[in-house]
Amino acid sequence: MESSRPPVCPRCRSTTIEVRSHSPVAGVWTVFGCATCLYAWRSTEPEENTDPDQYPAVFRLKPEDLADLPVAPSIPPRRRR
Amino acid sequence: MSAFQSLREFLQRLEAEQQLLRVTEEVSLEPDLAAAACALAQLGETSPAIHFDRIKGYQNARVVMNVHGSWPNHALALGLDKHTSLRDQFFEFVRRYQQYPGGLERVTSAPWQELVVERDVNLFDLMPLFRLNRGDGGFYLDKACTVSRDPDDWDNDDVENVGIYRIQVKGRNRLGIQTVPQHDIAIHLAHAEARGEDLPVAIAVGNEPVITLVGAMPILYDQLEYKMAAALQGQPYRCVKTGKGLDVPWGSEYVLEGRVLAGQREPEGPFGEFPGYYSGGHRYPVIEIDRVSHCKDPIYDSVYVGKPWTELDFLQAMTTCAPLYVQVHESFPEVVAVNALYTHGLVVIVSTKTRFGGFAKSVGMRVLTTPHGLGYAKIVIVVDADVDPFDLKQVMWALSVKVNPAGDVLILPNLSENLLDPACQPGGMVHKMIIDATTPIAPDSRGDYGQELDTPPQTDAWRQKLGALMNDLQKGAR
Numbered sequence A: 001m002e003s004s005r006p007p008v009c010p011r012c013r014s015t016t017i018e019v020r021s022h023s024p025v026a027g028v029w030t031v032f033g034c035a036t037c038l039y040a041w042r043s044t045e046p047e048e049n050t051d052p053d054q055y056p057a058v059f060r061l062k063p064e065d066l067a068d069l070p071v072a073p074s075i076p077p078r079r080r081r
Numbered sequence B: 001m002s003a004f005q006s007l008r009e010f011l012q013r014l015e016a017e018q019q020l021l022r023v024t025e026e027v028s029l030e031p032d033l034a035a036a037a038c039a040l041a042q043l044g045e046t047s048p049a050i051h052f053d054r055i056k057g058y059q060n061a062r063v064v065m066n067v068h069g070s071w072p073n074h075a076l077a078l079g080l081d082k083h084t085s086l087r088d089q090f091f092e093f094v095r096r097y098q099q100y101p102g103g104l105e106r107v108t109s110a111p112w113q114e115l116v117v118e119r120d121v122n123l124f125d126l127m128p129l130f131r132l133n134r135g136d137g138g139f140y141l142d143k144a145c146t147v148s149r150d151p152d153d154w155d156n157d158d159v160e161n162v163g164i165y166r167i168q169v170k171g172r173n174r175l176g177i178q179t180v181p182q183h184d185i186a187i188h189l190a191h192a193e194a195r196g197e198d199l200p201v202a203i204a205v206g207n208e209p210v211i212t213l214v215g216a217m218p219i220l221y222d223q224l225e226y227k228m229a230a231a232l233q234g235q236p237y238r239c240v241k242t243g244k245g246l247d248v249p250w251g252s253e254y255v256l257e258g259r260v261l262a263g264q265r266e267p268e269g270p271f272g273e274f275p276g277y278y279s280g281g282h283r284y285p286v287i288e289i290d291r292v293s294h295c296k297d298p299i300y301d302s303v304y305v306g307k308p309w310t311e312l313d314f315l316q317a318m319t320t321c322a323p324l325y326v327q328v329h330e331s332f333p334e335v336v337a338v339n340a341l342y343t344h345g346l347v348v349i350v351s352t353k354t355r356f357g358g359f360a361k362s363v364g365m366r367v368l369t370t371p372h373g374l375g376y377a378k379i380v381i382v383v384d385a386d387v388d389p390f391d392l393k394q395v396m397w398a399l400s401v402k403v404n405p406a407g408d409v410l411i412l413p414n415l416s417e418n419l420l421d422p423a424c425q426p427g428g429m430v431h432k433m434i435i436d437a438t439t440p441i442a443p444d445s446r447g448d449y450g451q452e453l454d455t456p457p458q459t460d461a462w463r464q465k466l467g468a469l470m471n472d473l474q475k476g477a478r
Helices: A063-068 B007-016 B029-042 B071-077 B086-097 B184-195 B209-215 B225-233 B311-315 B318-331 B359-368 B371-375 B392-402 B459-477
Strands: A017-022 A030-034 A040-042 B020-023 B049-052 B062-065 B104-107 B115-117 B139-141 B145-148 B161-164 B167-169 B174-177 B199-205 B237-241 B247-249 B254-260 B266-268 B282-284 B286-294 B299-302 B335-342 B347-352 B379-384 B409-416 B429-437
Touching (some): B007 B299, B029 B049, B071 B086, B071 B209, B071 B311, B086 B318, B086 B335, B104 B225, B161 B225, B174 B266, B184 B199, B199 B286, B209 B318, B225 B237, B318 B359, B347 B359, B359 B409, B379 B392
Parallel strands (some): B062 B299, B104 B237, B347 B379
Antiparallel strands (some): A017 A030, B115 B286, B174 B286, B237 B247, B254 B286, B409 B429
């Protein structure tokens, strides 16, 4: 299924959707990615992975929460040369 | 013992041993591949590896899963007979582990150098990437060996690192990698970032089976995984240097070369993890891939991670038992065997001789003070030397009759634990428990253990005689 670009990310509902790749055999699937939350999905996946309304509530994210995700490992200070 | 040089060579062996299943129907990347691998794990402990070569959207992609996903496959990976018992696999694994270090055989060319992509790298094109579990944030490389060197000690081979870290493919050549602070690559990255430099990495996908086991093994920082793989294989490990000077297995299917970007962290996850729960999301380091090399018609190897048991539990089995046994045995030579097979050794069963009352509890405490104990071992069951810790029927017998909870259960409050253990409260902290299921001996006089049953005379002889007769009976029925 070569689908058109969806309007929002299934996970965070941002509109920053990009085409990551088309299937090597033309017209079978498209991989999309969200530039905000970095979720990626294939157009042929079950609807719970492609449709924002079907996406499981437990995995949904808000763009404003991304900055609060824990950082690991921490970034060390630069050494003085 | 026979060593395999490549994934292909091992797959041939699995096929010859009826341990490789070829699926000939056309399959979808989702949900077929993960569903098939998950189903295989439900079919028992002798499941074959599974090979797909008709994948929707690709001309000629090939995917293999469950390569390590059974005790017969695990035995074959070590060059043993596929019927080798779990207990015998343990003792052989420990014996070879203690042969460290083996040697390196550095050669100048490898089959994976045949095809090279240096411009417009698109991993979605080059590899049949797919989602494993519905809540995963994307498609993951979850069985690849990531190789790095210490930027502060670049030419020291012994601190070169080969590790299996989960890697999320976010863009055509952009990856996220989980390098928690306890991982050796995190030391390399910290040194690179302190210098303000990117960290060069090589990511090897589709490897012979032993380096995959070793990449998941908690060996010391200054122990080189290739030298451990050589010890386990019984011959020098064959590898090739990349242009950046990173050693890569000769037998890999794909080699991705790139850089962990200094000072960058991006959203990563969630990913369904080994405890049977999702990891949640984090801001993790980022890799950019500059170059991909691969064999002609490469085979993509992936491991399904789900609620235990899955292939992952076989990968984390002996690789956890052996270091734990060696470390505890150094302090307590009375220890006979260690079973840390369950959920990466969150539960550990130790069999030991006991010298005096209370001895087993000390053995249990030693388990909790090993490196594995700091982050994984949470429940330790100690049994007598004549109880096989790999035979859960025997372990349950010991628990049933040797334990008086009044004096045999120790709860140790607020010890350190892996963040991924969902029982933690708060994250990284948990109570731990030692259960002493050994027979009390002096001066511990609790219970009445004077009249244990044994077997009737001639039982051993009858077992041999009847075993042969039963074999004949089954042959006659075929």
